[in-house]
Amino acid sequence: MTRIDAIDIAFLRKSALRRLREAGVIFSTNGVSHERIERWFSQTPTAAWCEATGNGLENFRDGKWISSMLWRRHLGNAVRWVVLWSALNWESPEVAVASFTDACRGHGHDFGGQLTLFGMDVEMPTRAPEHVWEAFSECSSYADAMLKLQCSRGDVVRWLELDPELRLHWRRRLQSEKKAHCLTTIRTALTTNPNLTRRTLEEQFSADVRWLRQHAFRELDGLLRAIPARDGKQSELLHRNPPPDCDDAHATNE
Numbered sequence: 001m002t003r004i005d006a007i008d009i010a011f012l013r014k015s016a017l018r019r020l021r022e023a024g025v026i027f028s029t030n031g032v033s034h035e036r037i038e039r040w041f042s043q044t045p046t047a048a049w050c051e052a053t054g055n056g057l058e059n060f061r062d063g064k065w066i067s068s069m070l071w072r073r074h075l076g077n078a079v080r081w082v083v084l085w086s087a088l089n090w091e092s093p094e095v096a097v098a099s100f101t102d103a104c105r106g107h108g109h110d111f112g113g114q115l116t117l118f119g120m121d122v123e124m125p126t127r128a129p130e131h132v133w134e135a136f137s138e139c140s141s142y143a144d145a146m147l148k149l150q151c152s153r154g155d156v157v158r159w160l161e162l163d164p165e166l167r168l169h170w171r172r173r174l175q176s177e178k179k180a181h182c183l184t185t186i187r188t189a190l191t192t193n194p195n196l197t198r199r200t201l202e203e204q205f206s207a208d209v210r211w212l213r214q215h216a217f218r219e220l221d222g223l224l225r226a227i228p229a230r231d232g233k234q235s236e237l238l239h240r241n242p243p244p245d246c247d248d249a250h251a252t253n254e
Contacts, residue, residue, distance in 0.1 A: 008106035015103035024129040034067040046087035128163040182208040
């Protein structure tokens with residue numbers, strides 16, 4: 001059995017907060033909704049175990065005691081810390097015990113480098129959890145992401161703000177999908193109607209043409225050059241204020 005002579009409560013608290021943030025339960029150590037944490041804990045297997053075990057542990061099942069330990073600096077007791085730690089979705093019981101021991105001793109993650117020597121809390125950049133990345137890899141709008149993750153629009157915005165890499169990947173995927181959709185629409189129209197003029201194309205598919213002119217100018221150029229100018233006039237469709245660098249523009253259909 002591991003023996004710990006002295007517990008570093010401050011580091012234990014920071015370790016728990018970081019784990020909660022990595023798991024997607026909280027986004028920041030500031031301005032956290034305590035009800036959100038209570039709701040999360042009440043749905044964990046640990047809460048169900050507390051309720052089934054009895055012996056006083058059933059009082060822990062609602063998670064209302066967690067915020068006082070993490071933000072109001074109430075020390076609580078050892079049992080509360082162990083119960084909270086066990087709910088943090090560890091790979092195995094052995095990993096949970098080892099990480100808890102390290103946190104109690106002040107070892108583990110380096111929160112803010114040498115700044116922690118002066119007792120300063122530093123918000124570190126974070127990567128969104130894997131289930132959030134998976135959701136954004138499948139969703140094409142805020143509404144889709146909210147439904148997939150069962151969260152609010154504010155939560156979706158926070159993930160994108162806190163993880164620039166996720167935001168960049170999502171925007172690039174949305175732009176790629178939008179580009180493919182617009183090009184397919186124009187090509188299908190030209191194939192099904194060989195007599196389609198540039199003027200008619202602009203009138204019937206104005207939104208697609210406008211998006212391609214802004215974000216995929218070269219591809220649009222190639223499509224339009226293949227259309228004969230049957231009305232005897234050069235269409236102004238292509239050269240109407242094209243952007244200086246169309247292919248690098250971001251998609252805007254979030």
